[in-house]
Amino acid sequence: MRAFQILIDGFAISALYALGATGFTLIFGVSGVLNLSHGAIMVAAAVAAWAAASILNVGTYAGALIGVAVALLTAFATYFAVVKPIQDSRRIPNEEKEIFVLTGTLLWGIMIQELIAYFFTNNAKTVLPIVEGVVEILGVRTPRNEIFTAIVCCFVIALLWLLVNRTRTGKAVLAASMNPRGVTLLGLELTNIYVVVWAIYGILAGIAGVLLGMFLGVSSYSVGPLTASAFSIVVLGGLGSVSGSLIAAFVVGYLETLTAYLVSPAYRTIPALLLLVFVMYIRPQGLLGRR
Amino acid sequence: MSTFFTSRLFFISVALVIIAATLPLYVSGYVLGLLTVAFYFGVFAMAWDLLFGFAGEVNFGPTFLIGVGAYTAGILNSQFGWSVYLCIVLGALASVIAGLVLALPALRVRGPYFGLTTLVAVLMLQNFIVVFADLTGGEIGLTIPDVITISAGANYWIALGFMTISAAILYGLSQSPIGLVLQASGQDPVQAGALGFNIVKHKLAAFIVSAFFSGLSGALLVFYFGTASVGTVVDVAVGVNVIVSAVLGGRRTVLGAALGAIFLIVAGEFLRPTGELATFIVSAVALLVVLFFPGGFLGAALSREARS
Numbered sequence: 001m002r003a004f005q006i007l008i009d010g011f012a013i014s015a016l017y018a019l020g021a022t023g024f025t026l027i028f029g030v031s032g033v034l035n036l037s038h039g040a041i042m043v044a045a046a047v048a049a050w051a052a053a054s055i056l057n058v059g060t061y062a063g064a065l066i067g068v069a070v071a072l073l074t075a076f077a078t079y080f081a082v083v084k085p086i087q088d089s090r091r092i093p094n095e096e097k098e099i100f101v102l103t104g105t106l107l108w109g110i111m112i113q114e115l116i117a118y119f120f121t122n123n124a125k126t127v128l129p130i131v132e133g134v135v136e137i138l139g140v141r142t143p144r145n146e147i148f149t150a151i152v153c154c155f156v157i158a159l160l161w162l163l164v165n166r167t168r169t170g171k172a173v174l175a176a177s178m179n180p181r182g183v184t185l186l187g188l189e190l191t192n193i194y195v196v197v198w199a200i201y202g203i204l205a206g207i208a209g210v211l212l213g214m215f216l217g218v219s220s221y222s223v224g225p226l227t228a229s230a231f232s233i234v235v236l237g238g239l240g241s242v243s244g245s246l247i248a249a250f251v252v253g254y255l256e257t258l259t260a261y262l263v264s265p266a267y268r269t270i271p272a273l274l275l276l277v278f279v280m281y282i283r284p285q286g287l288l289g290r291r
Numbered sequence: 292m293s294t295f296f297t298s299r300l301f302f303i304s305v306a307l308v309i310i311a312a313t314l315p316l317y318v319s320g321y322v323l324g325l326l327t328v329a330f331y332f333g334v335f336a337m338a339w340d341l342l343f344g345f346a347g348e349v350n351f352g353p354t355f356l357i358g359v360g361a362y363t364a365g366i367l368n369s370q371f372g373w374s375v376y377l378c379i380v381l382g383a384l385a386s387v388i389a390g391l392v393l394a395l396p397a398l399r400v401r402g403p404y405f406g407l408t409t410l411v412a413v414l415m416l417q418n419f420i421v422v423f424a425d426l427t428g429g430e431i432g433l434t435i436p437d438v439i440t441i442s443a444g445a446n447y448w449i450a451l452g453f454m455t456i457s458a459a460i461l462y463g464l465s466q467s468p469i470g471l472v473l474q475a476s477g478q479d480p481v482q483a484g485a486l487g488f489n490i491v492k493h494k495l496a497a498f499i500v501s502a503f504f505s506g507l508s509g510a511l512l513v514f515y516f517g518t519a520s521v522g523t524v525v526d527v528a529v530g531v532n533v534i535v536s537a538v539l540g541g542r543r544t545v546l547g548a549a550l551g552a553i554f555l556i557v558a559g560e561f562l563r564p565t566g567e568l569a570t571f572i573v574s575a576v577a578l579l580v581v582l583f584f585p586g587g588f589l590g591a592a593l594s595r596e597a598r599s
Contacts, residue, residue, distance in 0.1 A: 085582050092585045095478065099349055100581060102406070103538050106531060107578040114571035224527055228410065235407045270418050273411050280408050284400040
């Protein structure tokens with residue numbers, strides 16, 4: 001009974017983590033950018049969906065769409081206002097661009113977080129779920145919304161896989177992650193590929209944010225923990241490896257759920273952090289990372 | 292090094308310290324209290340700059356070192372009632388040990404991987420503080436029975452003196468041959484090693500020095516506040532402030548980091564009337580500096596001087 005509960009709850013959480021981390025790892029894999037405003041973009045999506053549905057009364061579906069659109073716009077703003085100027089800057093030496101992108105996106109994330117707190121307060125907000133009610137699976141009372149979350153996450157990840165592996169654009173993205181110079185030599189504009197990747201990222205982060213808002217609720221305080229969890233999942237799986245991130249998301253998701261149910265919710269994040277430190281010592285490149 | 296004592300930077304620094312030392316004679320206790328915190332923060336930022344600017348280690352967890360120093364000093368004082376000075380020294384030593392623990396992964400992994408390890412170190416420390424709430428006061432914070440002194444002026448002078456001495460030592464170290472070797476090993480460890488420098492030894496030394504000053508400053512801050520809490524010395528947001536200070540002031544300048552920290556804290560206070568938007572404005576200004584003056588305040592000033 002309890003085993004089933006852990007199995008089901010863990011799956012939903014893990015799928016959500018996976019969706020959130022995929023976009024993050026995709027950007028790193030293609031353009032070497034670690035986007036520390038990730039959590040802020042997810043929260044922005046959730047809060048926009050909440051505001052649209054609860055204040056403007058546009059309905060849950062339209063609200064969710066508005067949330068994803070806001071995440072897409074924020075992702076573009078992040079790229080054009082913060083990341084691209086740093087990458088193109090001549091005054092920043094190349095070997096220091098990484099830390100500048102980290103600092104820049106971090107500050108950007110704080111700005112988004114503060115704006116959200118200013119206009120919508122720090123209170124936790126729960127987005128109205130698209131599907132309501134509970135069903136009984138294997139004797140476990142499960143909210144329909146939890147099943148919906150898991151299904152959407154898996155569907156979107158599958159769609160992403162198809163996009164990357166089966167379409168021309170996706171193959172260009174894949175090629176850019178392997179060898180950016182080779183892609184430019186083939187006559188593809190690297191900036192266009194980056195814009196596509198940031199668009200994919202924005203949509204993924206938006207969907208993950210809105211689902212998170214329906215499933216657990218968000219507040220402007222969730223920004224830091226969300227970025228940290230995406231960052232650790234991605235490093236655990238191997239930076240830039242999408243399949244590694246998926247595995248890592250499930251490992252972390254189940255580890256957290258197990259600890260929360262069997263030990264105490266207060267210790268929820270500790271085993272995952274310990275595992276992360278352990279993996280960093282014996283296999284610094286992560287589970288499936290390339291060096 | 293000898294050119295430093297005749298340089299304009301040296302005279303400006305001395306003049307600033309002298310002006311700062313006379314402040315308690317004519318400003319209010321409120322301003323002094325603000326600057327006291329800013330000075331301790333300045334030491335955090337300078338210690339961070341030594342690690343990042345020179346050793347090239349992206350340390351996202353300056354608060355791990357600060358927090359270990361601060362909490363060790365605080366717990367020893369509140370549990371055993373040992374004297375304040377002994378607790379401060381022991382806090383700094385505990386922080387050095389923490390620095391060695393943090394240095395171990397740094398010798399194996401680089402760049403973002405090391406950055407993450409340090410971030411995890413902070414999260415772990417935060418978790419442990421909450422889990423062992425009996426000892427640490429948990430999320431509410433630890434109340435510390437003793438303080439160094441209650442006089443605002445004396446506290447201010449202690450902080451100023453401490454920052455000045457730390458700045459002199461850290462700056463001297465960064466300009467010494469050791470600083471050069473650190474810079475070389477940060478930029479190209481293989482080549483620096485091939486030139487016969489012991490990189491491991493130098494990096495460990497950088498971690499120890501950085502940890503020592505972070506811990507010492509953290510312990511002093513705790514005895515100034517009379518309390519230690521996650522929000523003031525451990526939280527990731529505090530670490531972010533330290534990093535932003537160093538980048539704002541100009542990385543690889545050490546002294547700039549202290550300027551950045553003072554600016555950040557004073558600006559935050561000036562913007563207090565704007566309410567919740569204060570943090571937004573400070574972050575926006577910091578982002579603009581990062582984008583348009585990547586050298587930071589001191590970097591921009593120094594390069595102008597070098598050009599003329």
